[in-house]
Amino acid sequence: MSANIPYLRERLAGKILDAHALLGDETILIAREEMSGIFRLLKQDPQLEFNFLMDITAVDYLGKREPRFEVVYHLYSLSKNHRLRVKVPVPEGDPVVDSLTPLWKGANWLEREVWDLFGIRFRGHPDLRRILLYEEFQGHPLRKDYPVNRCQPLVPERKVEGTFVDERSGQKLSQLKQKMAPKT
Secondary structure, three states: OOOHHHHHHHHHOOOEEEEEOHHHOOEEEEOHHHHHHHHHHHHHOOOOOOOEEEEEEEEEOOOOOOOOEEEEEEEEEOOOOEEEEEEEEEOOOOOEEEOOOOOOOOHHHHHHHHHHHHOOEEEOOOOOOOOOOOOOOOOOOOOOOOOOOOOOOOOOOOOOOOOHHHHHHHHHHHHHHHHHOOOO
8 A cells, every 4th residue: 555545544533434445546535524624734745745636537426326426536746756646436316526626726626527518517617617518518428328319409690799709700701701701
């Protein structure tokens, strides 16, 4: 077992539900009720210094185990050059965990992505809304029970004023109209 796991077991005294270092990848499993304090320790403890939140994702274990979901966090310490995977089980009936945006600003977009694709909410997130799909999209496509042949509501194209894309598109449209105009 790697050096961080015994230290974490000592520091967190019973708050780690499971831990392993399979093939050198350190992983701990923690309860969602304890996550805010544990993540604060992981970032601020001088021996750990997990100062970089690399990724947040989720796993859907539909029909395989309970709780149905796990939110998975990948942390890295720039100064210590070590990694840690933290898994948080999340029940289907209450798919909510605390937001980590107060600790890592980069959690903002990562949590929005997990919300958008899995439907797991992040309590305390400053702007929890879809990031990859449009607002009218129904459901969360990375859930295992999402029907792959589902038709989504069509929405009209939205114009976003003042963006480079709109200005360029407008220029191309006027050029096309000039080319297509009848010659007199």
